[in-house]
Amino acid sequence: MSIYKSNIILNADSYKASHFLQYPPNTAQVSSYIEARGGKFKDAVFFGLQMFIKEYLTKPISSADVDEAQAIFEAHGVPFNEEGWRYIVEKYNGYLPIEIQAVPEGTVMPVKNAMVQVINTDPKCAWLTSYVETALLRAVWYPTTVATVSWNCRQVIACYMEETAESVEGLPFKLHDFGARGATTEEAAAVGGAAHLVNFMGSDTISGIMAARRYYGAEMAGFSIPAAEHSTITSWGRDNEAAAYANMLEKFGGPGKIVAVVSDSYDLWNAIDNIWGEELKDKVENSGGTLVVRPDSGDPVAIVTETIERLMKKFGYEVNSKGYRVLPSYIRVIQGDGVAQQSIEAILETMKQRKQSADNIAFGMGGELLQKINRDTMKFAMKASAAKVNGLWMDVYKDPITDQGKRSKKGRLAVIKGASGEVKTIREQDLGKRENMLVPVFKNGEILKEYSFEHVRERAAAGAIVNKQEEESAA
Template sequence: MNAPIRPLARELNQLQPFNLADFYKTGHPSMYPAATTKLVANFTPRSAKYAPVLPELFDNKVVWFGLQGFIQQYLIDLFDQEFFRQPRDKAVRKYQRRMDTALGAGAVPASRLEALHALGHLPLEIRSLPEGARVDIKVPPVIFSNTHPDFPWVATYFETLFSCESWKPSTVATIAFEFRKLLDYFARLTGSAPEFVNWQGHDFSMRGMSGVHDAMRCGAGHLLSFTGTDTIPALDYLEDFYDADAERELVGGSIPASEHSVMALRILLTLQRLRRDPAHAGLEEGALRQLAEREVVREFVSQDYPQGMVSIVSDTFDFWNVVTVIARELKDDILARRPDALGNAKVVFRPDSGDPVKILTGYHDDELVRVDGLPARDADGAYTALSGGLRVTEAERKGAVECLWEIYGGTVSAAGYRLLDSHVGLIYGDSITLPRARAILRRLAAKGFASGNVVFGIGSFVYGMNSRDTFGYALKAIYAEVDGEAVDIYKDPATDDGTKKSAKGLLRVEREGDHYVLHQQQTAEQAEGGELRPVFRDGQLLSRQSLAEIRQRLMASWQCPEPGSIRWSVED
């Protein structure tokens, strides 16, 4: 048998540091005045006009996160491996080949890279606010400047790379913290345990993100505010770049959980076996399937996972049968489950389709057709929704939380809200947005249920549906020195609404109360002060920040409002 034909072996391109750019960046070093010796740039969140946040909680600040990981991965490790530790000709060859074949031979000279290679390090300084800080919109959390007069262009050359690697972890960390604010507020309002909020936002986003690297960095941003996650690589990232240690601290965690393929296979296999049993002769397919599903759930809670926590996706066929019939029939089995080492013995039911607000909280009376002021029921006992004319069963009118309460009961918090028995709970992870989470929590509170009855899976519909424009991140040059002459650089397009107006000259950022305040057109001496501290210089990371420090800084940056103090502008 002939061996497969393979293409001729050639050296892979890999990640060449200077190729990680837009083509137009490659020509800019030649376009700056030849006598330029100094260049300074800043990276700034310029606007929140497209941000998917709740106005009642958003205070015009973003969470700054991701710089340390970027510096270590790219400016240190990648530069060392693919540039400075390589022979000069090899280090430059891939870049020169790409420029010559795409832009034309000699269009971009190799001399600058050859000189940089001879220097032996990246002559760049980065100053930054601490990661985990919440930075006011229009205030730069980071600035770049060259440290050698022969290489001013390094301050702006990596704009594309830095932007594409940095805007999203910071954006996701910001949105995650907005969820944290919402959940903290309702926990305080309804008397749910504050520590439970750590688990109440759970990262479900990995499968919908733009690759593993995207998922791990954004998943790390989520873990600044929560500990619940299904994005395994995020924990690896935080251990690799943020001094986390899963053996000494809780970086992130999850619980055993089923998916539809598991449930459908086991239910349908059990159904086939039941159908062959003469004892079930005459039962219709639907009834057999319900028996099969009950048996599968029983196996899950009493045999497969007889202790601790387990999550069961419950809408493979009929969610309402699961939470009203099966949950009742298996009550003794569920209550008999043993606690794990942390004292948990909970079965979490997971709906995964339909309207999450209605599934969890049911319908208000004023959302149903009424007669004489009361919801009207037809001959089959169903109601009719005013919106769309949908038929609504009694279980759907109550919602999943109330259905489980009727079976299992629970406790009442100090604030007077009902909490389900600790053996049962609910998680919903299908298209949960901040407005939907707010609606669910408000409606539960209106029915007398505490926020701690539900966990939200936050997926790529929230974390992935963003862009650099979500917070308007941009890197712009702000200062230069040309032949000894200082130039304050800025842009202010007449055709813009002010969003793109950039900072001007050397900068200083000061902490004033709860805000970071930008001071522009500073002297060199003034620019040395303030809160922007050197974190990288000439190829060296100057300081390290741990996940624990960043989490602590972030949590201390916001004070939860008093219960009842928020007046929501939207009725849910």
Template structure:
């Protein structure tokens, strides 16, 4: 059952249902999706993670449409136009592929593998629609574009890990590096707009860390994406309601330690007076904590993030002591701090700098990220878009299509059909499909007028098992992110670069003849137009 029982034909933008009568007559049309900028247009690190296609395929795209859904859509469209009049939609085409194609949407979709590390302007998927269905090429754009969200969360999470890894490399001994996987914990479930968002965003975070309190994502990743093998962990912890339910904070902490003090557990410390809790309550439970023998994590939840973390570190060092590791940094004995309030990419850096500057190893501090991880991103964070790139008209004439707005050259698109091939370093290079090297195209067919069946099964309902499991995707992210340079201007192949240059000249000629054309764009040494920040790859 689809969410809210909305018919599949309605999972698009209103205006798209009218495009079947607006496109020119065509034999074939091709569109593609890309991120047009790096995360928040960062110039220092342009790497991004593509993730989330599998979820969309399994739940919305590789799902057969039904006659009943089309009839419900028809009923809706009867009053959807201005003045509550009939709105156009391609009902006859829908009915045709339901009958002729078992209800599967009649396009081919190629996509990068889940977890592929890319740069701006690398096509992440390509849609091809042919014959009578050519005009449906961008009908699925609305749903497919939603890969922006898990890709953006995965990229943000990985960027945070990169910061933490640098602090670990500087301050943490090798035998403690295992703690890095839990340093950024997903606290974002309650801030999500829906359970579905928590699953999609929460799984994206788990590509980089195994710490989460978002149970929906932890379960989904384990049992739907990883064959039942564990993916995520958490620890028992108090909340303010637990702390304030007792007459004193000491009693609440004793209760925590009696039940969970033999292992790792966490306690929020600012229900009343954070400084008093550190100076007076913490020493009063120290003996009990030591008797239990476990590891205690203290959590401030208000105040200046840097100040409260430093106060916490000094307090636990004073109460429980610390050792100095081989790199000369202090490691508190049996206790640490987790900062879960106001954590962002920027504040995380600031806190770690203060921590290490004070002589503490980075392993002494963990982070809980909620809104900053799952909510404070949008489609513009990495500027995702889907655009038409080629059309073959009814008479057989082939034309590459390129968007090149004078008023927004940051929204330029690429012309033609594409192949993505790694160079010797592993950088994904974009080629015109007709000129790609013999090396494997990273854009692989994942849907072709229906689910792709594997040799092991001809049953469409199980064909999506051909997707890599979560552990494999995790490994891909880790391997490719480490191998690729932070920035590159070589993702456009010479052949595609030449196409872009030729297109510019065509538009300039159209301008001279009185048609609307392109204006000034970023230029390389040859004066040819390329997407912002991208140059031609070396021959």
């Protein structure tokens, strides 16, 4: 997944290099945790740690890596813990002497709870716990945030399908990942693309499909269909727009097949009313497959609802048992421009008001899915909560009077489900016989627990059911 030779020693903020000199004398262990402290969503879908562990922590550092890091940090102007890193190479064959605990991937849990807990396993490496913060936090916050965005979109779409469609059978294909080209790097596309696939099965981000395959054993986590882009339509010339569309039907249409055709290159309304709805109408109706018309410009709410209305005028519709209009099965719409959770909800609400079923539409989401998020979207942080100094454990925490939202947790932690099913973070010493949701997943170079993509998806889906029940109870 890395685009260059990785050296975990250099996968850190510069100031981390000097921290080995800053801890109290005789500090033997430091324990830290990762949580989403709040932000945009009340629940988080934990995902992505396994990718990082497999890609970065199962590959040992070498003497050459230490040499490289020493040269870089010395030239960079900060101290370097050469002795500590060479000790890891010699004593642990280059594998990091840390233990990582985490809740099961796919778990849907309220924010402000520990998702991950890290501790050094060798008293000579107390500095190592916080050293890995930069890489580890990034490995958690990004895929978890993408999975959470996608999961919340799924809840919105599911709600409108339950209200206006005969069933939610098509839900896994209602939000397609269009985000590959907008991601900052191929690795981001891979990590974020896999995170979206936790909730849906439609994606054009091959990197995400490969990440789900390589790191979670998913033989094929996502699917796509032949689809036109503007260049493949406009290269025929404006006068041959109908021929370009006909070519799409001829090359990719047929019984059981689905083909998407972008239709706004020139005049969307002419494309619907005259080309699809008149000139090519017989081909569309008799292909045996499904044509998906894609408008790609203008106000999403107005354009989608008008597109569906015009298609219904030309191709007709049925009224389902819930009183909402549905296009014939051979024609549908996908909206891939300006799609975000808010616009999805606005489109579906307007469709509902116009008695258009959610069955008529699917969505493609790009920048809003993989790019327009950051660490503060869910206020992620990794903080030290306990340290063993002079043989005694002590609480480590921050409590700034200028921002109570940044108050951190104290002690070694455990995560439990309470009597009524609520998730809570408690001190590990108070766990008793209750089950700790924080499960050891990595220790000293060894993967202790591995999750399949199927099980990750099952947990995320189960979390949606619980969330819905809680909302219904509250109402």
